[in-house]
Structures are given as C-alpha cells and as structure tokens.
Amino acid sequence: MAKQMTEPHRQHQRDTERPPRHSPSETSLDVGSAVLEGRPRHGTRSGRKAIFELEGVDVAYSGKTAVRNITFDVAENEITALIGPSGCGKSTLLRCLNRMNDLVPGATVEGRIEYHGQDLYGASVDPVEVRKRIGMVFQKPNPFPKSIYDNIAFGPRVLGMKGDMDQLVEAALRRAALWDDVKDRLKDNAFGMSGGQQQRLCIARALATGPDVILMDEPCSALDPISTGKIEDLMMELRESYAIVIVTHNMQQAARVSDMTAFFTVELEDEGASRTGRVVEFDETEKIFTNPADPRTEAYVTGKVG
Ligand code: ADP
Numbered sequence: 158m159a160k161q162m163t164e165p166h167r168q169h170q171r172d173t174e175r176p177p178r179h180s181p182s183e184t185s186l187d188v189g190s191a192v193l194e195g196r197p198r199h200g201t202r203s204g205r206k207a208i209f210e211l212e213g214v215d216v217a218y219s220g221k222t223a224v225r226n227i228t229f230d231v232a233e234n235e236i237t238a239l240i241g242p243s244g245c246g247k248s249t250l251l252r253c254l255n256r257m258n259d260l261v262p263g264a265t266v267e268g269r270i271e272y273h274g275q276d277l278y279g280a281s282v283d284p285v286e287v288r289k290r291i292g293m294v295f296q297k298p299n300p301f302p303k304s305i306y307d308n309i310a311f312g313p314r315v316l317g318m319k320g321d322m323d324q325l326v327e328a329a330l331r332r333a334a335l336w337d338d339v340k341d342r343l344k345d346n347a348f349g350m351s352g353g354q355q356q357r358l359c360i361a362r363a364l365a366t367g368p369d370v371i372l373m374d375e376p377c378s379a380l381d382p383i384s385t386g387k388i389e390d391l392m393m394e395l396r397e398s399y400a401i402v403i404v405t406h407n408m409q410q411a412a413r414v415s416d417m418t419a420f421f422t423v424e425l426e427d428e429g430a431s432r433t434g435r436v437v438e439f440d441e442t443e444k445i446f447t448n449p450a451d452p453r454t455e456a457y458v459t460g461k462v463g
Pocket residue numbers: 218223241242243244245246247248249250261404434
C-alpha cells in the first residue's frame with residue numbers, strides 16, 4: 158500500500174472508541190405529515206445510530222441506469238466519503254439523499270432509502286421538508302446576490318421559521334466559524350467575500366434551517382489549500398453535531414476527514430454499451446486506505462488506476 162495515502166490519515170486519525178454523541182436527530186423530527194421518532198436503529202459498523210440506510214438503490218436517467226444496487230448506511234456524527242473515478246455516480250447518489258434528483262427530469266430512484274427509519278421517498282414525505290433537514294453544499298460556492306445576513310435568513314424566512322432572526326443568523330455563522338470574520342459587515346454583499354468565506358457562508362446557510370445532515374459535493378474543489386484546510390477543520394467540528402456525506406476527488410481529503418468511505422467504480426454492461434456505477438467496497442476509511450478487501454479499491458487508492 159502506498160505510503161503517501163496512509164500518512165495523511167494517520168495524521169488525523171481519531172480514536173475509534175469515541176463515545177456516542179448526541180445530535181439533533183435525538184429529537185423527533187417532523188418531515189411533512191409524517192412524524193419520525195428518533196428511535197434506535199440497528200447498529201452501523203461503528204455502533205452509532207444510522208441516519209440513512211440504503212438498500213439496493215438504483216438510479217436511472219431516462220431509463221439509463223447510472224448507479225446500481227447501492228447498499229450502505231450513513232451513521233450520525235460521522236463523515237462518510239464517496240470516492241471513485243468521474244462518472245461512477247457519486248453525485249447522483251448524493252443527490253438522492255435529499256431528493257434533489259426529484260428536480261432532474263427523467264431521473265428515477267428505485268430500492269430503499271430510509272432516513273431515520275422512514276422511507277425517504279414515501280408518499281407522505283414532503284421533499285421541501287426533507288431539504289430543510291438534509292442540507293447541501295455544492296462544488297462552487299453559490300451565495301445569493303444578497304447581503305451576508307440575508308443569505309442566512311433566506312431559508313428560514315421562506316420556510317416561515319419563527320424566532321429571533323438575528324440570533325438565528327449569528328448562531329449559523331458561529332457554527333460555520335464565520336461570525337468573527339463577518340460580524341461587522343453583515344449588510345455587505347456576499348460576493349465581496351473570498352471564495353473560502355463564500356463556501357463557509359453556504360455551509361452556514363445550510364445550517365440555518367436546522368438540518369441533521371449536510372451533503373457536500375466536492376466542497377473544496379474550487380478552493381485554495383488554506384481555504385480547503387479551513388473547510389476540513391470545520392467539517393471535523395460539525396461532525397460533533399451532524400452527519401456529513403462528502404463526495405471528493407481528493408483522496409488525501411477523504412483519508413484525512415472521513416470515518417467511513419464508499420468506493421465506487423464504473424462497470425461496463427450490455428457488452429460495453431452502457432456504463433453503470435457500483436459500490437465496490439464500503440468500510441472504515443482507515444481500512445479502505447490501508448488494507449482494502451478488493452483489489453480494485455487498492456488499485457484506485459494507490460493511484461494505479463483512476
Ligand atoms: P460522479 O459524481 O461520480 O462524477 P455523476 O453522478 O455525475 O458521477 O454521473 C453518473 C452518470 O450519470 C454519468 O454517466 C452521467 O453522465 C449521468 N448523469 C449525471 N447527471 C445526469 C443528468 N442530470 N442527466 C442525465 N445523466 C446524468
């Protein structure tokens with residue numbers, strides 16, 4: 158196994174015996190008309206409660222399968238990384254976790270995705286409520302052309318959330334480690350911020366609606382190394398209260414920050430006529446990077462194929 162892959166992980170290695178932490182998911186959640194009790198689920202590999210349980214998930218665009226038979230769990234207070242070559246369906250799968258694929262014409266999702274033990278695609282579940290509970294951050298920082306304050310307040314206002322908006326904005330900015338940078342310029346346009354600050358603003362915006370999961374689709378790919386380091390530090394802090402699922406092409410990043418890793422690959426089907434993504438291996442990140450079970454995982458994490 159290549160040394161360069163094991164070092165970054167060792168650097169940030171955390172104790173695997175961490176006690177269970179409390180997260181917002183302990184409370185009962187109101188997802189549309191369905192009330193979800195934060196009841197204990199069957200154990201994940203780490204023994205923490207599962208937030209998502211995926212079983213046999215297939216996603217297709219206009220009948221063409223993009224990912225097939227995906228089965229793994231996402232636990233609370235963990236960072237789960239999705240890695241693999243381009244086009245293997247990592248972003249597709251990520252978008253299923255907050256029903257963003259509902260917005261893509263022709264996209265279909267089969268199999269089962271449970272969120273706190275309830276079918277995420279069940280008839281009684283409101284997709285808007287889902288996206289409030291399951292926040293998303295994209296590759297390129299995408300603040301609204303509004304003030305820093307209004308970027309954060311936007312979601313809570315649209316959702317009709319009650320309470321002191323100033324307090325809510327401050328709390329979200331503090332959680333995203335941005336308050337000290339911006340507290341004196343809350344009325345300034347968000348476009349005046351650096352790229353790294355804009356991405357932390359987008360994270361704060363996602364936190365403002367009270368989610369318990371943050372989905373991140375290559376959140377650092379447009380950032381310089383210093384800003385990337387700040388986002389990675391922030392992810393480690395947020396893990397104390399949220400589940401995070403991150404798509405990343407940066408394997409050192411996956412090794413540094415994540416607890417669990419799903420390695421995806423693309424397989425040719427129909428005699429080479431179509432390409433379908435599958436999960437080859439899902440395990441603790443340390444195992445994936447130091448002692449993977451499948452030779453395809455080893456070839457990818459050591460850089461022999463990509
Ligand atoms: P990755 O994130 O691993 O690079 P994607 O999820 O972006 O992979 O893509 C997986 C497959 O699904 C690719 O073949 C891609 O062309 C296809 N795909 C992704 N998004 C769409 C879409 N909106 N419409 C049609 N096909 C799509």
